[in-house]
Amino acid sequence: MKALRCNELGGPEKLSIEDIPVPELNTNEVLVGIKSASVNFPDVLMIQGLYQYQPPLPFTPGAEAAGIVEAIGSDVKNFKIGDKVFVMAGAGCFAEKIAVEEVRLHPIPSEMDFDVAAALSMTYGTSIFALKQRANIQAGETLLVMGASGGVGLSAVELGKAYGAKVIAAVSSEEKASVCKEHGADETIIYPADGLDRDQQKEFSNTIKNLTNGLGANVVYDPVGGTYAEPAIRATAWDGRYLVIGFAAGEIPKPPLNLALLKNCQIVGVFWGAWTAMFPAENLANFNELFSLYKAKKINPRITDRFNLNNAADAIAHLGNRKAVGKVLVDV
Ligand SMILES: NC(=O)c1ccc[n+]([C@@H]2O[C@H](COP(=O)([O-])OP(=O)(O)OC[C@H]3O[C@@H](n4cnc5c(N)ncnc54)[C@H](OP(=O)(O)O)[C@@H]3O)[C@@H](O)[C@H]2O)c1
Known part of the structure; x- marks a missing residue:
């Protein structure tokens, strides 16, 4: 073969x-x-x-x-x-x-073709686990998704909307921003593609705060890391949850931990693959929920x-x- x-x-x-x-x-x-x-x-x-x-x-x-x-x-x-x-x-x-x-x-499930099935497991499986089990996201909360037009990012945008959150999608281009809008994002932020210097980090934080009435995002979904992570944590709301999904920017950020204290926020690790092996029944329940959301046209890879x-x-x-x-x- x-x-x-x-x-x-x-x-x-x-x-x-x-x-x-x-x-x-x-x-x-x-x-x-x-x-x-x-x-x-x-x-x-x-x-x-x-x-x-x-x-x-x-x-x-x-x-x-x-x-x-x-x-x-x-x-x-x-x-x-x-x-x-x-x-x-x-x-x-x-x-x-x-x-x-x-x-x-x-x-x-019978209503799903092979292409959608091949595209769904890892991205939506990760995002439903992150938003439900790890962040316990609530309707009415604000969700900031970084790298939002990528595989896991776009699934988090759709699931955030399905759970009743206001979704802010952060991406590196206009084209990517308009894709996020098509998938339900309420607001978009375009950040520079080649990393952020100190001033750009401040600007990114301020933009997030301006879009959240100065309060910050309740949940931050971050598959990007690098220089984008710290300003996102600085713009996390009181009692917020910053989800560590991955480091597509190629650098593992080392944010100062006083930020977690000052924000009274949680920095939450997400390792979906290991969790599925430890909790197969819970993962199956998540998949059944994803199938229902797909059938109801609330998610569409x-x-x-x-x-x-x-x-x-x-x-x-x-x-x-x-x-x-x-x-x-x-x-x-
Ligand atoms: N924790 C878990 O259980 C879990 C599960 C699955 C995946 N992941 C992780 O999630 C991350 C994203 O995976 P994915 O499959 O969604 O990838 P993807 O489709 O390539 O999306 C990654 C996004 O990251 C952004 N990005 C920023 N800097 C980048 C760079 N230097 N190179 C490439 N992309 C960059 C891009 O958006 P912009 O251009 O808009 O910035 C891109 O759309 C990876 O780190 C992966 O390992 C984690």
Whole structure:
């Protein structure tokens, strides 16, 4: 079968399409024929050896996909051949087939196609966990989403609206801002694309405060980090929650902790992947809620770019180069 292979850590240019054997099944595993896969920032980090979970070399990148069950191991209980499934594998999805433990699969509801299913798990799974379990967001609160037109960002914009929050979307361009508006953002802020100096940080904080009647944002969803993080914490409301989602800007911020004291706010870590392994029943309940929201047309993953499996390395490069808006798909 065809698969995108990482034989050596580095940029997408080091990846190659190869013919490898179809994986053999363990008794608790399911073989899925992949129809559609999607790119996430962790793929960009993993091929460089920079992600918190690293498979041994050589490996096939690709954290999530959707497809059809083609074979099952003798101990598999919940799936049968022909079932349509979400695959949340962490790696291995940029390939024609994947063998995964059944706990990493969910059935796809009948009203959802393979592309939407491939685009939904990691982004909306992270955002619903962040906003519900970690921030306990309430209707009427203000949610600031940084990097808001990206994969996790846009899902947080939609979920924030679904939970009745006022959503402020912060992005690096007019084009990205208008995408956030289309997905429900009430206000947008455009920040400089190449990081913020001290004056720009002050201006960013002041803009957030001006949009929140001087009170600051109740919840800040931050997948960007870098020099954007500290001014966002400075513009967090009393009793606010600043959610540490990721560091797409490439730098882990080190904000002074007196800010948490002065704001009486919480700096809250979010590690969705580890949580799903510890709390599968709660994660399943979140997914069922996401399916209801999708059915009610309150969430709708935006798919803006498509690549085929032969060009999957270009798909990873596209996202890594900050060109992605919403989700980037790989048709398998
Ligand atoms: N905590 C968790 O459980 C969890 C789960 C999934 C993902 N994540 C993390 O969330 C982050 C975003 O992931 P994603 O898949 O949504 O990525 P994405 O689609 O590429 O979105 C990232 C956004 O970050 C902004 N950004 C700022 N500086 C950037 C830079 N130097 N390079 C690239 N983007 C930059 C971009 O928006 P602007 O151009 O508007 O600034 C971009 O839209 C990653 O750090 C990822 O590891 C965390």
